């Protein structure tokens with residue numbers, strides 16, 4: 050039992066970027082270091098397969114096991130040497146063995162492989178192959194019309210994905226609706242739409258799923274006043290405009306003239322009309338200017354290391370070298386932008402995102418900002434999303450090639466706290482991690498020391514699925 054608990058603990062720490070596997074294993078002082086190291090490494094290698102098996106069999110629900118503990122046990126039961134402990138865990142795993150074996154067999158049939166190790170081969174979809182995501186531009190068409198159009202062209206529509214693993218089971222001309230985002234269609238990684246009529250006419254936008262999350266989560270109101278602070282080349286701006294149904298005002302800033310000119314062409318093609326483009330440094334935009342007095346929503350997607358972008362790297366983005374000086378400079382800039390954005394007087398919600406995998410540009414920036422801005426708190430985003438921000442900022446989302454089948458990405462949403470004595474202050478926080486963020490806010494609202502505010506689980510105004 051100790052072996053599995055230790056292995057699960059180390060997998061958790063690796064996910065939280067608390068150290069490399071080797072270091073953590075040696076630091077664990079576990080009596081059989083070699084055995085522990087092998088189990089952690091093998092489980093990590095097969096992690097996407099194990100995750101799919103666990104999801105397909107709903108093992109966590111049936112057993113109350115936590116994800117990483119379930120992974121190491123399933124690994125040893127199906128792929129490794131067999132369960133090495135006795136007692137209740139062994140009995141429980143044996144009870145579910147035939148269902149787990151059947152799930153593994155189904156995955157092999159689907160991938161057309163016979164051996165376990167072939168699930169790891171370079172041709173396997175797990176090796177950094179991201180499906181082709183296509184966002185339907187609802188300013189010009191509807192999801193239904195695009196599906197019909199493609200069907201008439203010989204594409205085969207599979208309906209809505211029922212689990213994450215489905216997203217990479219696609220081949221040839223098959224496609225499906227995404228699991229989380231209604232306006233997103235998913236195709237095999239090899240599908241290229243750059244010369245397709247729907248793309249050239251602006252009816253579809255080729256945008257990775259993770260990059261669609263910021264506008265989707267910010268969900269600005271139709272007719273609202275919104276800022277896209279670092280906007281070019283404008284994929285998120287056109288997504289915001291689609292959600293706003295081209296009504297209201299969408300202020301978009303960027304420093305780079307060339308990127309802005311590309312953006313202008315793309316927005317025209319996408320039929321966006323509610324925007325005002327400005328070649329301006331966002332840090333110099335005056336939050337108290339009358340022009341922005343009605344701004345309630347901001348999307349901040351500042352320059353970052355791009356370490357999550359798979360196409361920029363040969364291997365796993367998480368294993369890259371990081372230049373500490375560059376990261377520090379980027380994080381400083383990101384924090385300045387975030388602090389500046391929170392100065393807009395009517396701001397209610399802000400989404401901060403990066404395509405970086407480094408906590409320095411993500412959780413650390415958000416934590417530092419919350420320390421300075423006690424009137425804002427984190428929103429717990431998409432509870433069903435499988436990859437969370439590093440502990441304790443679990444309200445935030447992360448995305449990766451292996452867990453969400455997207456580029457590496459980070460999203461946080463900040464919301465202005467209701468003034469004291471309003472209803473939301475009566476609710477209890479849901480978790481210790483949420484309390485951590487709220488602890489920082491107690492200096493300002495003394496009442497909260499007795500009754501801390503809830504971290505709101507955001508409800509969408511409209512169904513998106």
Ligand SMILES: C[S@@+](CC[C@H](N)C(=O)[O-])C[C@H]1O[C@@H](n2cnc3c(N)ncnc32)[C@H](O)[C@@H]1O
Nearest residue numbers: 279280282283284285303304305330331350352
């Ligand atoms: C990650 S990209 C934005 C991508 C964009 N949100 C999209 O989805 O298409 C970051 C952008 O920030 C711009 N930028 C950097 N510093 C800036 C500043 N001080 N003010 C405004 N824009 C800035 C860069 O020129 C770059 O275009």
